[in-house]
Amino acid sequence: MIINADSLLPHLKEKVRPTQSDASRHLLCPHCGIRTKLNTLGDGRRKCTLCGKKFRIHKVTEGNKLQQCAEILLCFCLDFSAHRAAQITYHRYRLVALYYDHFRRLLTETHLSPQKLQLLSEHTGDIHMLHDRFRCRWCKSKRRSVGKEQPPVFGVRLASSGGVTIDPLNDDEVALHFDAFGSAKEALGSDKGYAGFICCSKFHRTTNVEGVKDSAEKLWSWIRERVSARHGIWKRNTGFYLKELEWKYNNRSIDPDLQAQNIISFMPADFLTAWVEKEVP
Incomplete structure (x- = not known):
């Protein structure tokens, strides 16, 4: 089975805000969100010159993360279990389960006092x-x-x-x-x-x-x-x-694609950094 979630990518791109880089040659610090010079440490990590936080620049691009999110979200709306979604999309089960938990919590927080x-x-x-x-x-x-x-x-x-x-x-x-x-x-x-x-x-x-x-x-x-x-x-x-x-x-x-679009409207703008980057590989 092939999951085609390309129709969801424009909606996710409109939702997400840039947190990694902008038009300049400097990167945005994922902690303070300010464009500044980053020092390169001996172990390959970067250190922000403003807040002093240390972090690694992940090789996975923002586009790849959005594609992962779109495919997992569509599987969620198709009512596949996390294990089945991991088999279909070839994404790690831990990543799929993490997204599923966030989707459930998001729906709960949206519809409960x-x-x-x-x-x-x-x-x-x-x-x-x-x-x-x-x-x-x-x-x-x-x-x-x-x-x-x-x-x-x-x-x-x-x-x-x-x-x-x-x-x-x-x-x-x-x-x-x-x-x-x-x-x-x-x-x-x-x-x-x-x-x-x-x-x-x-x-x-x-x-x-x-x-x-x-x-x-x-x-x-x-x-x-x-x-x-x-x-x-x-x-x-x-x-x-x-x-x-x-x-x-x-x-x-409602069609699963429309269900996914409704869930995207509930998602925070910084879900890529708030949800995914905290996961330990």
Whole structure:
């Protein structure tokens, strides 16, 4: 299989800002971003005369990096796993996985409030029952790993337009929807009600309305199909994976090239230096 991502290169070139060199004979320091004279050290590194930082000038050109990013981004939108994308594009798996992590985090930060985003990183994982630490505090499901961090409960909302929102919930929000017997209660009389909750790798449906019920089951089947194709997901990154699946589900009718262009619009201008150059070869 050949991945042709040439259509994405103009969009990436418009996004990226020059950080390596300009029209003069001097290079731009990647740390301070100022054009100045660089001293050459004995080990081949360069030293900025202004900030004093030492660095190496990579032989990989900016054009090659943009080509790599475009191909990996297209594989991401085609829903290939990082391992499969590395096989198709012949890029290092470590580089592909690094880009995939940044794409997921980018989609999460774009579609989550700072409070919800903080919940993903600060959840303590204390969800076991008071008198039975082998069962979940909320859904009473048996836990496979005791004593390890667990992701928070995620609420699933279905919009009338067909869109879906999957957000992490704090303990106070979860307590409003789960009763003492571990069943999820339906939130009635409010458009803020949840169609279901994702807890302990299970989907707990909370609505009996036929249209909403069918949409919820269709969504969960769609998620399970993609998670199974990847042989599961990391628990510590559950929120980022779910936000990725949420975005892909809401944009599933859009061509992968257009999906990639939408992601490019979210990317920072200095992604080449902020994302890639920090990777250790």
